[in-house]
Amino acid sequence: MKIAFIINDHVTEKPNYTTPALGYAAYKRDHNVFFIGVGELAYASDGHLSARCKTITGKKFNNQETYFKAVQKEEFTKITSAELDVLFLRNDPSDEIDEREWAQNAAFIFGEIAMQDKVLVLNHPSTLASAVNKMYFQHFPEILRPKTIITRDQQEIKDFFKEQKQKMILKPLQGSGGKNVFMMDSKSEKNLSQTIDAICRDGFVIAQEYLPEAKNGDTRLFLMNGVPLQSADGKYAIMQRVNASGDIRSNIHAGGKPQKVKMTDQILELAEIVRPKLVQDGMFLVGIDIVGDKLMEINVFSPGGLNVMGEMYKTDFAVEVIKSIEKKVHYNDTYEDYLFNSRLATM
Incomplete structure (x- = not known):
């Protein structure tokens, strides 16, 4: 092909x-x-x-x-x-x-x-266009997500800060890779207005519940066709990203360190809840970031770390992705005009 x-x-x-x-x-x-x-x-x-x-x-x-x-x-x-x-x-x-x-x-x-x-x-281009910012994440079931508000109103954010007992995460609606992500607490409260203003210059602000488990980093899991990606020898494309010292961000590009992590029933259950919408939206290959029992982010554009996981587990996850695409091309050729791209993408 x-x-x-x-x-x-x-x-x-x-x-x-x-x-x-x-x-x-x-x-x-x-x-x-x-x-x-x-x-x-x-x-x-x-x-x-x-x-x-x-x-x-x-x-x-x-x-x-x-x-x-x-x-x-x-x-x-x-x-x-x-x-x-x-x-x-x-x-x-x-x-x-x-x-x-x-x-x-x-x-x-x-x-x-x-x-x-x-x-x-x-991934299906129409859905990607609607997922160009983190608002796409809010369309997934509430049970998966930390408490969140998205606004440009300083007072709303400050009220949310009080509700969260003076500990929350601030980040821009648009962006990835851990850019402009801040953890605000009682010690940094004096800088709250300044931080909100800085993020507002680029658009809307996400204020999010702080999860104590985040101090241990997050778990990145690849989903393909809506289900956890596995290599031919049954290994999962999953890793723990441990924060660099003194940094709340666990993204590898931001200094996070990758480590092996075992798949759990809790993670599989979370992935299963995510699956229906990803399949419906034609999201073939995505990366989900998990902290505790909550989903922190869904990367539908260019999730990274698959090669890191391959080296870590001494297996080839990328070849499984290509094999899946080969099947889709075969279906596309066989059925001619009968299959919509959005459906074929996760078939």
Whole structure:
């Protein structure tokens, strides 16, 4: 099959990221793999999606890093949606805030165009467009979520702070990777107004219940087709992300340290509650972040850490993702126009 991955930019994409791991897994299975930066997308006069991309063929590589470094050195070539089987949207819109506002919605818009050529687009672009901020998270059952308000009203946030006995988390509605996340308590109360103002400059503020278990970090679990992702040898794509000293953020990019963690019945039950909406929305591959018995975040854009988990458990999770996509392409070819992209994405 011909599969293209949309990334933010070739310059900023690191060879050890999850998307290159997925690309390498597809390459090893003899598929044609293309990487497209958001700024390289275009709409052609014949009605197709067109893109400048980088690809490599006919060479063997020992690992994903040597593979992707070789890809990055390649000259740009062109591909259109008429030639593709799969378009995997793996860019992170939050990385474009302030710098390239135009790039935030580009992948969803062009993904819709690709769907007209029967290209399988993952995750489903229409739903991704509605999940561009953390409000998407609020559509999941309340039993899963910490107590939360989303507002720009300082007094509402201060009242919530009192309700939470002077301990809460503040973060922007838009963003990921632990950016601008603050833990407010009685010691930092003097900075509360200033912190709210700083976050408000970028939009709405999320004020969230502080969970004491958060001091131990969080658990990242990958879900594929709505269920926990497992390797061929039965290992789960799950890890504990331990906070760096003195930091409430457990994201690996923010200094969190990954550790092995065992799957529990509680986590499986939580994943099962999440499953129906993810399946309905066409969310093929997502990362959920768990603290205690609560879901803290759902990353539907470019969840990271799959390669880290693979190294940790000495298994290959990325190949299972590619195998699942192969089945979807087969279904898409067999059923022609009978299957909607949103349904096919999680089948």
